[in-house]
Every structure is written in structure tokens, then in C-alpha cells.
Amino acid sequence: MRWGSSPWSLSLSLSLGGALLLLGQLGVVLADIPIEATNKESLKEAGKTITGPMWEFYLANQTEGIPGKLTDTWYVAGAMFMTMIQFWHVSGYNEHNSVVSHDLMFQAGRNYDYFDSNYSQWLGNDDQMFWGLAAITASETGFPEVSNKPTWTSLARAVFTMQVNRWDERACDGGITWQIHPWQAGYTLRNSISNGGLFQLAARLGRFTNNQTYFDWAEKIWDWSAASPLIRTSDWRVADSTSGSNDCIDAGLMQWSYNYGTYIAGAAYMYNATGDAKWANRTEGLLDHLLGYFFPSDASKGYNGVVFSDVACEPLHTCDRNMLNFKGWSSMWIAMAAILVPELRDKVMPKLQGSAAAIGRSCDGSSDGKNNxxxxxxxxxxWDGIQGLEVQQAALGGITANLMLLNDAAAKTIDSNPNAKEQFLDTYNDDTPDALPHITTGDRVGSWILTVLWGGGIIAAGWWLVKQQ
Structure with a gap:
């Protein structure tokens, strides 16, 4: 699990989360990766170069050699596969496809729902959601299916079905909670990445299958999010979270790019599938806020207005291993939004191209035999000295986003990828509310106390970060 709005210092995140990120010793400085942001071949070669050390980090940090399971995290590998599949789609680079395919299917578990009992006791909804997004990305890109296994679409559907069965109207009139089980700290919180991620998954499944059920759920999740403190439609500000313990009347306003990215992409898919102008307006409103906030222009701090930055943590090096990923995923999501809503292309392209050029200059680090x-x-x-799978993945996402735009990489549907049709699995077990342990009063009180303590720490850390800006 991860906490988007917990801006701990790097040293604290290492001690608490066991993150593998290190402030490297700046030794031999290599040449930049030469990137021409308008040249497909240049971007492809840059992506391959960045993938090299990322893949080394992946293989070196698998927990006891378990395919797709990284030390102290589970979802990051799923998000990495999502990124690599999209890069393969726009570059043709397939060197790691067989392992990606095997490990992505392996982690689906015995019920093919990305909720295997080896992990399910401590997962959050957003953990599972990222694997669902990886699976639907495989369907939309035509990533090869695995013989004698469920289709990638079926795996995405299984995640969707489990999560909508967790829709919780006992507080806040709905939404899904951040955590799945009442014994987990933060259980009562409803956060944007969980609800926005499910919204995006529903929209993408709807467009891919043309199944109205998915569209209906996408509408429902959006309407709830906009009625809650998570999306403030007056200025298109997306909060990180709101608390079910006080019926969602407050909001954690720390700004993280991936919260915007999930809703932007979902709204763009809905517009492309339905043609309803309200979805174009929603996509543009959120996008304008993201482009204004996360592409800052401040020469005194090194910002030039065309380079992506998660500004809540990058300036002080307080990003934990989760936060280091955010702008890579968001880059791909806003690229897809610009493809699905072509009127947005002129807004998005200069920002992504500026970021690609910057990535080329900054990926010149060398440590422990790894280059670039x-x-x-x-x-x-x-290079700023941070190293690990997460920062390599973010850079690959930035490069991939540019290739998506240059290739006009429209997502496939079931009509153009009929091999990916949904299968109803005999082994699949729906995660209905009745299947979860009964929630006692003690559970609720305990989760409330944990959430208050956790939330207090988050607010204090957020206040400190804001004061340091």
C-alpha cells in the first residue's frame, strides 16, 4: 500500500517503508541521453537506454525470486508492466515481453483477480487497481494473450467487479475506501487514487467492450467524486483524500499529479466513447489545472514551465518511493487524453516534449555498475543522485508519452482486438461484502483511532512541507 499525501523526508521514508532509494555517490558523470523530442527513433533509443537499469533493478529486488513481487511493495511492478507494455506498443521494443507476460499473469493469482491470499490481507484498493490498469493496457495495445489462460480483459474485469462490490455507502454516501480491511490504518479514508483509478478502469473497460455497465459505474464514480471533497469543480482542484470517519466533510489538499492523471484519462475515455461534451469539459478543466501546477515556471528554482515536477516533494528531496513514480504514469495518461480528445493536443505536446528533453539531460548518473x-x-x-526502479520507470513513462503522441497511439477496442474478449471464469470468486470478515464495533473504533493518528501525522508533515516551499 502507499500513501499519496504522506510527504515524509527521504530518510524517514527509508526507515519506515524500507524504500530502496539511495542518494548515490556522484562519481563518474556520463554523457546525457541525446533526445530529440520530435524524433521517434531518438525517443525509442532513449527509452531502451532507460529500460536497461530499470530492468536490472527489477530483477535484483524481487522478493525471494517471486515473479512480479518487489521487496516491500507489490503494486509497483504491476505499474512497471503497464509502462513497459505501453512502451512496447509505441516503440516495438520487445526484449522483455516474455517476462512481462509471465509475471503479469503469475501475479493474477489462483483466482485471476490480483487478490491472491499471499498479499490480500494487507492490500489497499489502489494496489489492486494498478494491476487492473496494467491488464486493460495489455488489451488496448494488443499485447499477446497467454495460451490457456484468461484474457487480459478478463483480468481487468475481475479487478473491476471486486472493487465495485466494495462500494461503501455506510459513510459519505459511497466511494471505495483506501484500505480494504478494517484492521488497516487508513481504512475509513476515501482517496482520489483509489476512486479515480476505479473510475478510469471502468471508463476504459466500457470503451473497450462497449458494455453499458462499465459506463454506468464510471458515471456513478465521477458523480460521487465531484459531490465529495475529492474533486472541486469550481477550480478543478483534486484533493488527495477525505475521511469517512467524519462523513467526508474535509479534504487532504496535498497535490499529487497521479490523482489528476487518473481522472483526466478516465474522463477522456468517456468523451471518446460517448461524444458527450461534458466529458470533454471535465477533461480540459482537470488538465488545465495539472499543466499549471505541475509544470511550474520559476527561474530562481530551476523551473522553466515545460518540465513535469511533483512539486510537493521534489525540491526538498522528500519524495518516497511511491511519489517518485507519479509523473511517469501521469505523463502517459495526459498523452492518452490528448489522443482521445484531439483538441487538447496543442496544450499537452509542448509540455511533454520539454520534459523529454529534460529527461535526456538528467539521466546521466552512474553507480554500482549501472549507467544512465x-x-x-x-x-x-x-543526475540528482536518486536511483531505483521508480525513477527509471517515471523517465520511461515520460519518453513513452511522447511516442504515444507522435504515433497517435489510439487504444484498441474489442472490434480491433477480438482476441481479448471477456471470459467468465469458473474459478473466479467475487469478493462480495459478505465474503469479507464481519466488521465489529471494535474494528471500527480501532480503525478510527489508527486513521486519526495517521491523518494527524500527514497534516503535520504537509504543513511542514508547505512552509518550506
């Missing part, structure tokens, strides 16, 4: 290491600050002309 990419740090967290793309706006910095040299």
Missing part, C-alpha cells in the same frame, strides 16, 4: 541512471528532478541538468 535517472533521478527525480527532471528540471535539473544533471
Amino acid at each position: 541512471l535517472c533521478g527525480s528532478r527532471w528540471y535539473q541538468d544533471t
Whole structure:
């Protein structure tokens, strides 16, 4: 699980979360990766170069060699597969496809629902959601199916079905909680990445299958999000979370790019599938806020207005291993939005191209035999010393996003990828509310106390970060 609005310092995140990120010793500085942001071949070669050390980090940090399971995290590998599949789609680079395919299917588990009992006791809804997005990405890109296994669409459907069965109207009139089980700290919270991620998954399944049920759920999740403190439609600000313990009357307003990205992409898919102008307006409103906030222009701090930055943590090097991923996923999501809503292309392209050029300059690190290491600050002309799978993945996402636009990489549907049709699995067990342990009063009180303590720490840390800006 991860907490989007917990801006702990790097040292604290290492001690608490066991993150593998290190402030490297700046030794031999390599040449930049030469990137011409308008040249497909240049971007392809840059992506391959960035993938090399990322793949090394992946293989080195698998927990006891378990395919798709990284030390102290589970969802990050699923998000990495999502990124690699999209990069394969726009570049043709297939060197790691067989392992991606095997490990993505392996982690689906015995019931093919990305909720295997080896992990399910401590997962959050957003953990599972990222694997569902990886699976629907495989369907939309035509990633090869696995013989004698469910289709990628079926795996995405299984995640969707489990999660909508967790829709919780006992507080806040709905929404899904961040955590799945009442004994987990943060159980009563409803956060944007869980609800926005499910919204995006529903919209993508709806467009891919043309099944009205998915569209209906996408509408429902959006309407709830906009009625809650999560999306403030007056200025298109997306909050990180709201608390079910006080019926969702407050909001954690720390700004993280991936919260915007999930809703932007989902709204764009809905517009492309339905043609309803309200979805184009929603996509543009959220996109304008993202482009204004996460592409800052401040020469005194090194910002030039065309480089993506998660500004809540990057300037002070306080991003934990989760936050380091955010702008890579968001880059791909806003690229897809610009493809699905073509009127947005002129807004998005200069920002992504500026980011690609910056990535090329900043991925010049070298440590422990690995070269072309990419740090967290793309706006910095040299490697900033942060290393790990997460920063390599973010850089690959930034490169991939540009290739998506240059290739006009429209997502497939069942009509153009009929091999990906849904299958109803005999082994699949729906995760209905009755299947979960009965929630006692003690559970609720305990989860409320844990949430209050956790939330207090988050607010304090957020206040400190804001004061440091």
C-alpha cells in the first residue's frame, strides 16, 4: 500500500517503508541521453537506454525470486508492466515481453483477480487497481494473450467487479475506501487514487467492450467524486483524500499529479466513447489545472514551465518511493487524453516534449555498475543522485508519452482486438461484502483511532512541507 499525501523526508521514508532509494555517490558523470523530442527513433533509443537499469533493478529486488513481487511493495511492478507494455506498443521494443507476460499473469493469482491470499490481507484498493490498469493496457495495445489462460480483459474485469462490490455507502454516501480491511490504518479514508483509478478502469473497460455497465459505474464514480471533497469543480482542484470517519466533510489538499492523471484519462475515455461534451469539459478543466501546477515556471528554482515536477516533494528531496513514480504514469495518461480528445493536443505536446528533453539531460548518473541512471528532478541538468526502479520507470513513462503522441497511439477496442474478449471464469470468486470478515464495533473504533493518528501525522508533515516551499 502507499500513501499519496504522506510527504515524509527521504530518510524517514527509508526507515519506515524500507524504500530502496539511495542518494548515490556522484562519481563518474556520463554523457546525457541525446533526445530529440520530435524524433521517434531518438525517443525509442532513449527509452531502451532507460529500460536497461530499470530492468536490472527489477530483477535484483524481487522478493525471494517471486515473479512480479518487489521487496516491500507489490503494486509497483504491476505499474512497471503497464509502462513497459505501453512502451512496447509505441516503440516495438520487445526484449522483455516474455517476462512481462509471465509475471503479469503469475501475479493474477489462483483466482485471476490480483487478490491472491499471499498479499490480500494487507492490500489497499489502489494496489489492486494498478494491476487492473496494467491488464486493460495489455488489451488496448494488443499485447499477446497467454495460451490457456484468461484474457487480459478478463483480468481487468475481475479487478473491476471486486472493487465495485466494495462500494461503501455506510459513510459519505459511497466511494471505495483506501484500505480494504478494517484492521488497516487508513481504512475509513476515501482517496482520489483509489476512486479515480476505479473510475478510469471502468471508463476504459466500457470503451473497450462497449458494455453499458462499465459506463454506468464510471458515471456513478465521477458523480460521487465531484459531490465529495475529492474533486472541486469550481477550480478543478483534486484533493488527495477525505475521511469517512467524519462523513467526508474535509479534504487532504496535498497535490499529487497521479490523482489528476487518473481522472483526466478516465474522463477522456468517456468523451471518446460517448461524444458527450461534458466529458470533454471535465477533461480540459482537470488538465488545465495539472499543466499549471505541475509544470511550474520559476527561474530562481530551476523551473522553466515545460518540465513535469511533483512539486510537493521534489525540491526538498522528500519524495518516497511511491511519489517518485507519479509523473511517469501521469505523463502517459495526459498523452492518452490528448489522443482521445484531439483538441487538447496543442496544450499537452509542448509540455511533454520539454520534459523529454529534460529527461535526456538528467539521466546521466552512474553507480554500482549501472549507467544512465535517472533521478527525480527532471528540471535539473544533471543526475540528482536518486536511483531505483521508480525513477527509471517515471523517465520511461515520460519518453513513452511522447511516442504515444507522435504515433497517435489510439487504444484498441474489442472490434480491433477480438482476441481479448471477456471470459467468465469458473474459478473466479467475487469478493462480495459478505465474503469479507464481519466488521465489529471494535474494528471500527480501532480503525478510527489508527486513521486519526495517521491523518494527524500527514497534516503535520504537509504543513511542514508547505512552509518550506
